[in-house]
Amino acid sequence: QVQLVESGGGLVQAGGSLRLSCAFSGRTFSNYAMGWFRQTPGKEREFVAAISSDGGATRYVDSVKGQFTISRDNAKNTVYLQMNSLKPEDTAVYYCTAERTPSVLYALPSRWNYWGRGTQVTVSS
Numbered sequence: 418q419v420q421l422v423e424s425g426g427g428l429v430q431a432g433g434s435l436r437l438s439c440a441f442s443g444r445t446f447s448n449y450a451m452g453w454f455r456q457t458p459g460k461e462r463e464f465v466a467a468i469s470s471d472g473g474a475t476r477y478v479d480s481v482k483g484q485f486t487i488s489r490d491n492a493k494n495t496v497y498l499q500m501n502s503l504k505p506e507d508t509a510v511y512y513c514t515a516e517r518t519p520s521v522l523y524a525l526p527s528r529w530n531y532w533g534r535g536t537q538v539t540v541s542s
Contacts, residue, residue: 426536439513451496455509470519
């Protein structure tokens with residue numbers, strides 16, 4: 418069974434940076450597309466970014482293009498989300514997700530089967 422464990426969240430001032438990591442285990446990492454979603458209280462889970470199994474394709478929500486970068490290291494079974502120029506509106510719980518569709522990068526949370534427990538990111542103004 419796929420297991421995902423996020424780390425790297427925390428409290429940062431506006432304009433700062435954080436790098437989230439997600440450790441994957443239980444299956445062959447290089448067979449899975451990986452994604453990041455975020456959620457704030459009372460709102461639906463929002464797509465942030467996704468990356469294909471070989472890292473050759475990425476997809477971002479418009480609001481983070483040029484600000485966030487998703488990457489992966491298939492040798493370390495880890496996916497990353499580098500977040501720069503953080504804003505208070507980036508405050509959320511960030512979730513790592515995986516799906517065994519190597520090159521299809523879904524924006525709908527219902528299309529992803531595996532989820533981590535999330536890591537809190539808080540950006541103070």
